[in-house]
Amino acid sequence: MIRRRIFNLAWPAVCEMLLYMLLDFVDVAFVGRLGARPLAAVGLGAQIFFSVIFIFSAMSAGATALIARAIGAGDMRRAGRVAGHALILAFLAGGVVTFVIYRFAGDVAALFRFEPAVQHLAAVYIRITGLSAAFSLVYFIGNGIFRGAGMTRIPLLVAALANVVHIGIEYVLIFGKLGFPALGMRGAAIATACTQVFCCCVVLSLLFSGVTGLRVSLKEVLRSCDFALIKSIVRLSLPAGCEQALMDLGWIIGSFMLAGLGTVPFAAHQVVLTAESLSYMPGYGFAVAATTLVGQNLGARNPDGASANAVTAARMALLVMGGFAFLFLALPGPVVGIFTSDPQVASLGALCLRIAALEQPSIALEMVFAGALRGAGDTRTPAMVTVLSTWLLRIPLLYLSVYVLRFGLPAVWVITALDWSVRAASLTLLFRMGHWKQIEYA
Template sequence: MKGKRQEKTPMVVLDRAQAGLRKRLLMLAWPAILEMVLHMMVGIVDTAMVGRLGPQELAAVGLGSRILFSVVFVFAAMGTGAAALVARAVGAKDWAGTNRIAAQAMVLGFLAGGAIALVGFTSAGSLFSWLQVEPLVARLGREYLQITMLPAVLILPLFIANALFRGAGNTRVPMIIALITNGVNIVGDYVLIFGKGGFPALGVAGAAVATATAQVLGCLLALGILIWGALPLRLHPRDFLFWDGKLVGRILRLSLPAGLEELVFSLGGMVFTFMVTSLGTVSFAAHQIATSVESLSYMPGHGFAIAAATTVGQNLGANHLDEAEEGGWQGALLALLVMTGIGVLFFSFPRHLASLFAPGEAEVIALGAAAIRISALGQPAIAVEMVLAGALRG
């Protein structure tokens, strides 16, 4: 009997270690998941409210938001490299190094954000002319994109600041910021799209103003927390005036693979979107609905990917290599379970989900429901891919 107990002891220790690791992953993941859901709700609320104006308005906002965030997400990959360096510095308890990394990442964010704002605003009209969509869709889409591109100088730093918080192991701050910005966006959409509370009914432009305002507020909150908060990350305004070329090079080298990955993904998505636009406004509206619904299923994957990246990075910084590897696999398992369940819901209730975005539009609902059901089949594989990719970034 004694020998049997000794044989089982290593497995018991391993099970306990895995249970503790899963608990840490869940504690890191749930605020990140909620944050991702809230960020995505900005686009979904726009889609749901604008969808009540008509298919042309819905198509315009769908195209505009895809272009905006495709560009922002590519450059926001700079936060991936910075977050990995921050996580390793935290694991090594190098607090001064943590703050230096954060400061240089934010400087990069402001510079790149300014470039995006300038180029995006001036090229919006030409881009929609090149897409060859209906004249009304082109006009409304250009209007939406120009309004939302201008504050990119602050939107990109918001994404990078959130990545820094997560790398430091604090996923709750980005969640709280997202909660506030989402509330501002919902109220702004309702007031400005439909003309409530004495405001004029601006339609698509109102949705753009609400989204831009919410994102700018989020950036200001993140900056305030970085400068005056009581976190391991603590910056001084003068930190933004220094340039450390060697550190910037490290951030960019680590960020380049993630940026290229996001670029390929975004270009593929945009090419596919342009192909769908050639099928007509109704088909694109259905595609936009299916994309909005499916995006919700990605949130657990993103959350567990963030948790895995943070866990892996901090354990690498502390030289705990076994725990780093196990963190990636455990995160993938948790995401697989959650996203498979979501896929079952998508497959079972596609028409109910599609009808939330375009009530009364029978053709749009039918096409959207078919796309939602197809997307449900890929959820398990997507879950594993997302989390393992996040772990490798750590």
Template sequence: MERLENRDIRNHIFKLAIPAIMEMTLHTLVWTADMAMVGRLNPASISAVNLGAQIMFTISNIFGALGIGATAMVSRQIGAKNREEAEDIAAQAIGIGFIISFIIGTLGILSAKGVFNLILDDPKVISLGSSYLRIVFIGAFFLIPLQIGNSILRGSGNTVVPLISAAVANAFNIVGDYVLIFGKFGFPELGVKGAAIATGGAQILGAIITFTFLIRGKSGVKLHISKVFKLNKARFKSIIDLSVPATLETFMNEGSRLLSSFWTAQLGTVAFAAHSLANAAESISFMPGYGFAVATTTMVGQSLGAKNIKRAEISVKKSVIYSSLLMGTVASVFLILPYGIMRLFSNDLETVALASKCLRVAAVEQIPIAIAMSVSGALKGAGDTKGPFKISLVTNLAVRLPLIFTIVYILKWNIVFVWWATSIQFIVEAILMIIRYKKGRWKSIRI
């Protein structure tokens, strides 16, 4: 009997994790394709799109973290077989998402040029970048609700619909880039504006697909349009209480990463280029961790809703093992073939050599990242969003930033030591996540 239960849990984990991994892989690939096509234009266009996209997606990721609260609450109600309450929570979360996206989108459109004026002095990049940002912020009216809608689907146990949405939207984005950037099939050659229209259009299309599934109600949860802007103070407060720490955690991580990049740029052009390339290569390795974190969040929430703590614990243990095995395999590749991997990203041998050393250090952090992401997902699924935020606060402010500042400005060591600093951060983060999880308070959280 126990063996059958373990097999059922394993199958459920992979059923949730694999589509989530594929979805995140698609997002990474479309970004790579986007930059490859823009890269055929000129340096000003490349800088404009790169900076504009970073601004746009950093903001949307921060506020899209509101979906964490929705995932935890929906999964808990689905586990308790209270579908009506899950659907009411979903409607309330979507309503919050539309309000926030309207505010963010409007502010983004109005302040696009001002933002670029603060960052740069190059008039051409400012002009192109502000134009790009205004257009993609139209898509932002739909992007945050899309992220929250997908979070609701994952909470209900459906990771396939977000994958379908991402696949169609990203295919549209890539085709749109090709047609509009270069003026193919009778369309005008729009360059940077074409890239922005393709990206914004893809966001709108993705939202249409996700919401079509939600409204039809054949994907686990049905969205009732009449309830989207019907305020329920208790639900509103619960969603905000759970989501704000997750939002602050994302803000902390994104801000720390951005500040670290500014500091790292002081080490020189070759060092920063090597750092950027190694980051691009390593980003692919995060996919398994992300997928199993999604699976753990959903399964812990549903198991606690069904009052089955043992199933929740087994789910966490198995997710940690599976994600560690996959990311451990990636670590082995990083250790054995770093130079060959980095040669795929650049022809500059000096940059490749330095990036290879960074990638070899990245191997050290793979398993700690797998552990941290899976356990963080478990805590969030249980409704403990404050724990991961507090841990993020500690590891960024007390570990990552002080170490990198010391390496860059005081010791003036090379970029490889910056990667050792981030490895230490992830090791500390994994340890603190395990400690938080082992205390067991997550088992009794009521949401």
């Protein structure tokens, strides 16, 4: 029964991530036809825009935990109030993000060492997509609301609609079909912005109508704004936002370091990252299930049930991601060959993918137990573990490996595996200690 419940929550989240990956593939396929400069600009612009959005959308961590606990307690009205306050916060934050992105898009793009033409096009992309920031945040927070309520199929369905809308608009605007002018890279940016607005409208219509059983009354929220509830959402979400921001900064610094290894190693690193990202999806799905079920069981005053669900989710994640580990160990060449035909890149990438296989169990445990702690309302512990491991272990060791000892790319992946192992061991131990069972919040 527990396994079935976990599986029913996990598989829609995995499929949702696959659909988002499909959007990335379509972007590359369409924009890649325009040339190297537009492709680089869209890649850079999308990375900057969504990095900012994901930092602020971390406020869904607080909403998800509060809603899961309210659902577990059978209090649908409170769940609706939490959702309403979270949406208002998302829209206000989105307005600020829109202003900042539009004002500083050019300055941020100029920080990256690309030729001026690429920097200019990236700034244009960021400004256009930035106009949809408020809608993007409401959309992502809305997904978090549905996950907290255990309705993981709704974000999946919205993602499926997003694919249809995005691909259709992008094809028409990039290449100038159905009487529209060919806008090239700008068409890709407009398609992304329009898709975010569309998804936001779908999510809001579902929440305001109450057709899913979870209803948000905007009039009630505006008439009786609960500042204590807003404080709880912000307090629970702030660690997750800081975690995301510091992770993004660490990723950028790491990328600058790895660029010093040379073109072939850097290309091989990107190939392995892309291949390994496929294995993250089941871990993400089981983490979503753990977050939801831990929160709901605690809301129902059943901490033992919460623990049992989290441990079972971790075991299921280990089993599935263990399969990816076997694949990466046994067939690294064919896997890497999907993404590159360069023999040097493929050879180095295959070696690193074998090393990446060793970190799959650690990734499974880290994702699930971090999700379980967030579901309990303990958003600080996963944030602290991630930030400390990244900045006190991974970044210093990368600097030592690349600039001092002059080791190659395989050493970088050994360091990455060590980082995941430390995070997984820490979160597993902290979860087992059980302090999260006593957490109470408004």
